[in-house]
Amino acid sequence: MAKARALDRRRKSVRNIRKITRTMELIATARFKKAMDRSVAARDYTKHLAKILGNIASVGADVAHPLLEIRPTKRTAVLVLSGNRGLCGGYNSNVVRQGVALLGQWKSEQVPAHVSVSGKRGISALKFRGVEIAEPYTTFEDKPEFAAVAPIGRAYLEAYSAGDIDRLDVVYTKFDSIARQQAVTETLLPLAPPQATATTAAATLASDDYDFYPSAASILEEILPASFLSRLFKCFLDAAVSEQVARMVAMKAATENAGGLIKSLSRQYNRARQSQITGEIMEILGGVEALKK
Amino acid sequence: MANQKQSDTVRCVIVTPEQTSLDTQARSVMLPLFDGLRGVSHGHSPFIGRLGAGEVRIVGEQGGPADADRRLFVEGGFVEVAHDQVTVITQRALPVEKVDVAAARADLAKASGEVAAGDEAIDAKLRAVQTARALVRAAEARR
Numbered sequence: 268m269a270k271a272r273a274l275d276r277r278r279k280s281v282r283n284i285r286k287i288t289r290t291m292e293l294i295a296t297a298r299f300k301k302a303m304d305r306s307v308a309a310r311d312y313t314k315h316l317a318k319i320l321g322n323i324a325s326v327g328a329d330v331a332h333p334l335l336e337i338r339p340t341k342r343t344a345v346l347v348l349s350g351n352r353g354l355c356g357g358y359n360s361n362v363v364r365q366g367v368a369l370l371g372q373w374k375s376e377q378v379p380a381h382v383s384v385s386g387k388r389g390i391s392a393l394k395f396r397g398v399e400i401a402e403p404y405t406t407f408e409d410k411p412e413f414a415a416v417a418p419i420g421r422a423y424l425e426a427y428s429a430g431d432i433d434r435l436d437v438v439y440t441k442f443d444s445i446a447r448q449q450a451v452t453e454t455l456l457p458l459a460p461p462q463a464t465a466t467t468a469a470a471t472l473a474s475d476d477y478d479f480y481p482s483a484a485s486i487l488e489e490i491l492p493a494s495f496l497s498r499l500f501k502c503f504l505d506a507a508v509s510e511q512v513a514r515m516v517a518m519k520a521a522t523e524n525a526g527g528l529i530k531s532l533s534r535q536y537n538r539a540r541q542s543q544i545t546g547e548i549m550e551i552l553g554g555v556e557a558l559k560k
Numbered sequence: 561m562a563n564q565k566q567s568d569t570v571r572c573v574i575v576t577p578e579q580t581s582l583d584t585q586a587r588s589v590m591l592p593l594f595d596g597l598r599g600v601s602h603g604h605s606p607f608i609g610r611l612g613a614g615e616v617r618i619v620g621e622q623g624g625p626a627d628a629d630r631r632l633f634v635e636g637g638f639v640e641v642a643h644d645q646v647t648v649i650t651q652r653a654l655p656v657e658k659v660d661v662a663a664a665r666a667d668l669a670k671a672s673g674e675v676a677a678g679d680e681a682i683d684a685k686l687r688a689v690q691t692a693r694a695l696v697r698a699a700e701a702r703r
Contacts, residue, residue: 356695
């Protein structure tokens with residue numbers, strides 16, 4: 268009986284685990300939808316900023332700005348966006364691997380790096396690898412708020428204009444589609460220069476000649492930091508969405524796996540029980556035979 | 561203005577980094593540009609302008625109360641006016657009703673109390689004081 272009972276106990280615990288993973292999957296799905304909605308709602312801002320930038324670029328304003336100029340990298344800053352929690356497949360480890368590779372590259376070029384990490388998982392993983400973390404953030408969950416991201420971005424802008432850093436790379440998980448998320452390194456500073464959106468710009472320029480108050484250059488000066496902040500915010504939003512997708516997929520796989528395990532355990536349990544019963548019958552029959560003699 | 565025609569209105573869209581917080585038709589929109597207020601109504605010529613801290617006032621909103629204007633506090637940003645559409649792009653848009661007067665006053669006192677040294681610090685201080693003052697003004701005007 269001992270073996271069958273042990274199997275039954277294992278089956279029960281696997282059932283409990285399946286319940287938990289299924290619930291986590293549902294929670295991750297709900298959170299993913301919310302995060303996705305926020306991410307979609309945030310696109311308007313970027314779109315409008317890009318439109319104004321395109322307009323400025325197409326009137327041929329002088330687009331020289333400290334945030335655009337590419338300087339030799341003497342000091343760099345790296346921001347790694349990971350999750351606060353695990354159980355989300357390769358989400359955290361992919362980001363950490365990408366981050367470690369980038370840091371290794373800077374190290375080999377002997378460029379000191381100012382490392383900031385968001386998410387407990389990333390913090391502990393990078394600490395374990397002996398990375399010195401200047402700023403750890405653990406407050407960003409599935410709903411990053413612009414008001415919380417903006418101060419971080421402003422600090423980077425200040426450091427950049429003061430010359431404390433010459434470059435900012437953000438390592439995060441880019442959300443391409445629900446089936447595809449990728450750990451990427453994106454260079455946010457220096458900013459990519461604004462492009463005059465060739466076809467549309469020419470068309471709009473013909474129809475509306477914008478006046479600029481106070482001037483195109485002054486608007487550019489203000490709009491570049493805003494554009495940087497919105498790109499940084501987008502990274503946080505993408506990371507949040509990707510984390511939920513990764514957790515959803517991981518938990519779905521875990522639930523399915525638990526189902527398979529339960530099936531095979533049930534089979535083993537039934538077989539063990541049956542052979543036990545057979546054994547007992549044989550014993551009884553043996554006893555009867557012995558009594559007959 | 562019960563039978564207001566569609567063609568007499570401007571569309572006002574307010575976009576923040578998190579969401580499009582307002583999209584409505586109105587008779588006119590008052591914008592706090594960097595150097596003062598500017599009103600925009602139907603047929604305004606296209607322009608792009610920098611905003612200062614202050615309130616965006618939406619006059620004669622369709623479907624809104626007739627006697628009161630909708631007012632939002634914005635802290636800098638940009639505005640794009642073209643084709644009877646006013647697009648306000650700002651980092652923060654707060655309905656004036658939700659401004660906390662006491663907190664705004666405290667901010668103003670703190671901003672004006674700070675000692676600034678150097679050009680950049682002075683600029684930052686002036687900006688902080690202006691923002692705080694505009695916020696207090698917006699909060700007090702509603703009463």
